[in-house]
Amino acid sequence: xxxxxxxxxxxxxxxxRADAPCTLLVRGAxxxxxxxxxxxxxDLAIHDGRLVDPAGMPADAPVxxxxxxxxxxxxxxxxxxxxxxxxEGAETIDSGTQAAAHGGFTTVCAMPNTDPPLDEPxxxxxxxxxxxxxxxxxxxxxxxxxxxxxxxLTDVGALAAHGxxxxxxxxxxxxxxxxxxQALLALAPLGLPxxxxxxxxxxxxxxxxxxxxxxxxLGLVGWPPSAELIVVERDIALAAETGARVHFTHLSTSAxxxxxxxxxxxxxxxTCDVSPHxxxxxxxxxxxxxxxxxxxxxxPGAAFGGALDPELAYDGAxxxxxxxxxxxxxLALLAGVADGSVDAIATDHAPHPPERKSVELPAAAPGxxxxxxxxxxxxxxxxxxxxxxxxxxxxxxxxxxxxxxxERSLAAGAVADLVLVDPEAxxxxxxxxxxxxxxxxxxxxxxxxxxxxxxxxxxxITFDATGGxxxx
Amino acid sequence: xxxxxxxxxxxxHRHLVDVDQLSRTEIERCLDLAVELRARRExxxxxxxxxxxxxxxxxxxFYEGSTRTRVSFELAAKALGATxxxxxxxxxxxxxxxxxxxxxxxxxxxxxxxAVLRHAASGAPYLVARETxxxxxxxxxxxxxxxxxxxxxxxTLREALGGSLQDRVLTIVGDVxxxxxxxxxxxxxTRLGARVRVCGPLPWIVGFDGWPGVAVTTNLxxxxxxxxxxxxxxxxxxxxxxxxxxSLHEYTARWGLDDExxxxxxxxxxxxHPGPTNQGVELTAALANGPRSLIGRQVRNGVPVRxxxxxxxxxxxxxx
Numbered sequence: 001x002x003x004x005x006x007x008x009x010x011x012x013x014x015x016x017r018a019d020a021p022c023t024l025l026v027r028g029a030x031x032x033x034x035x036x037x038x039x040x041x042x043d044l045a046i047h048d049g050r051l052v053d054p055a056g057m058p059a060d061a062p063v064x065x066x067x068x069x070x071x072x073x074x075x076x077x078x079x080x081x082x083x084x085x086x087x088e089g090a091e092t093i094d095s096g097t098q099a100a101a102h103g104g105f106t107t108v109c110a111m112p113n114t115d116p117p118l119d120e121p122x123x124x125x126x127x128x129x130x131x132x133x134x135x136x137x138x139x140x141x142x143x144x145x146x147x148x149x150x151x152x153l154t155d156v157g158a159l160a161a162h163g164x165x166x167x168x169x170x171x172x173x174x175x176x177x178x179x180x181x182q183a184l185l186a187l188a189p190l191g192l193p194x195x196x197x198x199x200x201x202x203x204x205x206x207x208x209x210x211x212x213x214x215x216x217x218l219g220l221v222g223w224p225p226s227a228e229l230i231v232v233e234r235d236i237a238l239a240a241e242t243g244a245r246v247h248f249t250h251l252s253t254s255a256x257x258x259x260x261x262x263x264x265x266x267x268x269x270x271t272c273d274v275s276p277h278x279x280x281x282x283x284x285x286x287x288x289x290x291x292x293x294x295x296x297x298x299x300p301g302a303a304f305g306g307a308l309d310p311e312l313a314y315d316g317a318x319x320x321x322x323x324x325x326x327x328x329x330x331l332a333l334l335a336g337v338a339d340g341s342v343d344a345i346a347t348d349h350a351p352h353p354p355e356r357k358s359v360e361l362p363a364a365a366p367g368x369x370x371x372x373x374x375x376x377x378x379x380x381x382x383x384x385x386x387x388x389x390x391x392x393x394x395x396x397x398x399x400x401x402x403x404x405x406x407e408r409s410l411a412a413g414a415v416a417d418l419v420l421v422d423p424e425a426x427x428x429x430x431x432x433x434x435x436x437x438x439x440x441x442x443x444x445x446x447x448x449x450x451x452x453x454x455x456x457x458x459x460x461i462t463f464d465a466t467g468g469x470x471x472x
Numbered sequence: 473x474x475x476x477x478x479x480x481x482x483x484x485h486r487h488l489v490d491v492d493q494l495s496r497t498e499i500e501r502c503l504d505l506a507v508e509l510r511a512r513r514e515x516x517x518x519x520x521x522x523x524x525x526x527x528x529x530x531x532x533x534f535y536e537g538s539t540r541t542r543v544s545f546e547l548a549a550k551a552l553g554a555t556x557x558x559x560x561x562x563x564x565x566x567x568x569x570x571x572x573x574x575x576x577x578x579x580x581x582x583x584x585x586x587a588v589l590r591h592a593a594s595g596a597p598y599l600v601a602r603e604t605x606x607x608x609x610x611x612x613x614x615x616x617x618x619x620x621x622x623x624x625x626x627x628t629l630r631e632a633l634g635g636s637l638q639d640r641v642l643t644i645v646g647d648v649x650x651x652x653x654x655x656x657x658x659x660x661x662t663r664l665g666a667r668v669r670v671c672g673p674l675p676w677i678v679g680f681d682g683w684p685g686v687a688v689t690t691n692l693x694x695x696x697x698x699x700x701x702x703x704x705x706x707x708x709x710x711x712x713x714x715x716x717x718x719s720l721h722e723y724t725a726r727w728g729l730d731d732e733x734x735x736x737x738x739x740x741x742x743x744x745h746p747g748p749t750n751q752g753v754e755l756t757a758a759l760a761n762g763p764r765s766l767i768g769r770q771v772r773n774g775v776p777v778r779x780x781x782x783x784x785x786x787x788x789x790x791x792x
Binding site: 220222300304307355358 | 487489490492493571572573591593594595596598599601602603613614615616617649652658679680682683684
């Protein structure tokens with residue numbers, strides 16, 4: 001056990017990657033293995049942390065009746081903010097990885113915008129050493145520029161020796177095409193991607209939400225979709241020229257996704273992820289709407305009518321960069337997950353304390369805590385018919401894992417790395433049911449489908465809400 | 473005569489943040505109460521209204537500069553028997569970096585019951601309403617809303633146009649995108665049945681074409697054609713260049729109102745302006761001071777409308 005004694009539900013407990021490997025026979029789950037293309041009721045036998053043939057299990061191995069549960073490879077998040085070092089009031093490596101384990105994630109990629117930022121090998125090594133006994137594997141995305149100042153590149157060769165999965169100045173794109181081109185030339189021989197927060201700064205300056213009818217009504221300066229597209233098109237041109245990988249994170253517009261589709265069709269090494277809040281929420285949430293993107297069927301002009309909900313309007317919890325998408329873009333991004341042109345769902349888990357959120361919107365810190373609600377939102381989208389379970393788990397596990405050179409398999413012989421989730425059970429989001437240190441999400445108070453029962457990371461139980469059945 | 477009793481009886485709002493929370497009936501009762509209070513005020517006898525806010529402490533929390541709005545709220549509150557507290561921004565804890573919520577909570581603890589809030593951030597009154605127990609009257613938040621200005625415009629317009637705005641054509645000219653007055657008026661005028669046109673340089677009207685009951689054009693002649701009344705908005709000198717309008721000269725040449733251009737509107741169609749005016753920019757001095765101008769009447773309606781709003785929010789009973 002690591003960190004605080006957080007309990008997110010009665011009888012649940014957290015473990016860590018430093019615990020002993022587990023032995024457990026999981027009986028009768030619906031096993032979804034996207035990489036293998038399988039989806040069938042079956043048993044999973046874990047012996048000393050490895051998946052084995054059930055016939056080879058010891059007779060006295062603990063047995064978990066997993067009837068009604070989904071078993072899928074452990075989820076892999078390409079974009080989280082763990083806030084350590086420097087922001088421990090909002091999150092720590094321990095609390096953030098427990099949030100990950102509670103959400104079914106076994107690997108998280110930590111962004112470098114800590115204080116100090118992760119722009120030097122020693123700082124990367126420090127975070128990696130701090131996370132050895134965490135509740136999820138932590139991989140590092142190093143800063144692309146020193147101090148994240150957008151001026152001089154970090155030493156990517158030295159950083160790569162510490163096992164980083166890419167570089168990013170997340171929070172902003174590389175400010176100039178010249179600097180982005182230099183970064184790609186440095187990254188190309190290493191095979192590592194530039195991970196871009198695609199946002200043209202002069203168009204984004206001063207904006208508080210996505211441009212559109214809701215922004216017009218609320219009197220908030222709107223963020224134009226061109227802010228994203230301009231950087232995406234710029235970096236696609238640079239990827240074509242340099243041969244280096246570019247990964248666009250938290251994509252929020254259909255226009256940029258279309259540009260990425262065209263680049264992929266040309267065979268360019270371009271990938272992207274979308275956050276759950278850009279799939280499920282809409283810009284109308286800033287005005288107090290709380291319907292998911294797929295639940296809305298409003299007449300034109302509806303954004304201007306009626307009274308705002310005084311309890312929810314202008315809620316700082318809805319401020320995020322890039323801003324929440326229009327409904328049509330959210331649905332287009334969901335379609336992109338379904339057709340595979342979106343490579344991954346990544347949370348952009350961005351914890352902030354209440355004093356940075358319960359303030360006027362321009363003063364609110366941008367970001368949403370997302371590790372513990374991502375799978376539930378994905379299951380809600382699947383229940384609404386927007387995704388198949390295979391598409392959902394592919395985007396949450398095997399495909400993001402492949403982008404960082406990791407494998408996700410439920411075949412015998414593989415290291416056990418998996419999640420068991422009850423897709424029908426529901427839970428209510430609250431500070432008490434979240435393991436993360438911050439509860440900044442507009443989902444507070446909401447009932448969501450999908451309760452994680454067991455998370456196994458690299459053979460170790462990192463979260464267990466099975467009610468004590470398995471006794472490792 | 474009993475004007476306000478039915479209004480108070482049906483008023484169900486602890487706060488007035490924007491006109492969008494009010495039904496047409498509630499708006500009309502608020503306007504009727506304002507007219508009644510104006511009449512009493514002009515004959516020098518407010519009757520029982522003079523004591524209707526006794527015991528209430530109205531905090532004037534103006535985080536942005538304002539003279540006429542703050543003064544009219546203060547006069548309105550005092551006329552109704554309330555105590556007022558002026559939170560002036562300079563020299564207070566606001567200047568020392570105390571957060572909005574901390575400041576308003578402190579006001580609440582010291583006995584303020586109603587906060588009249590003006591703030592540069594759109595949506596700030598919702599935050600204060602959520603996070604404190606104060607009743608909130610919005611005196612202007614960012615680009616979002618200025619409901620008492622819209623209500624006093626409606627009192628003025630309703631009287632000038634014969635008692636009803638139903639099916640009337642009202643044209644708003646200027647920087648609608650950056651105007652809280654315009655947004656509150658769009659809610660209010662469309663709720664009262666008017667058809668609204670907005671007109672100005674494209675960057676100042678873009679996005680409003682989706683608003684039900686609102687038509688958008690950059691062509692001033694089309695916007696004025698047959699209009700029953702015209703409202704000019706104040707051009708913020710610093711905003712022109714920042715939003716892509718090349719110069720005030722260009723603005724005045726294409727969108728400035730004068731008597732000649734007003735001939736496109738209905739005969740004697742009145743002109744309004746929320747003030748303060750830039751005479752010679754958004755309208756000529758001759759128009760602002762001429763027979764079409766309702767600007768003086770708008771100002772005259774400021775205090776009675778704020779009296780009406782404060783009484784309704786306080787739940788006061790005002791009887792004749």
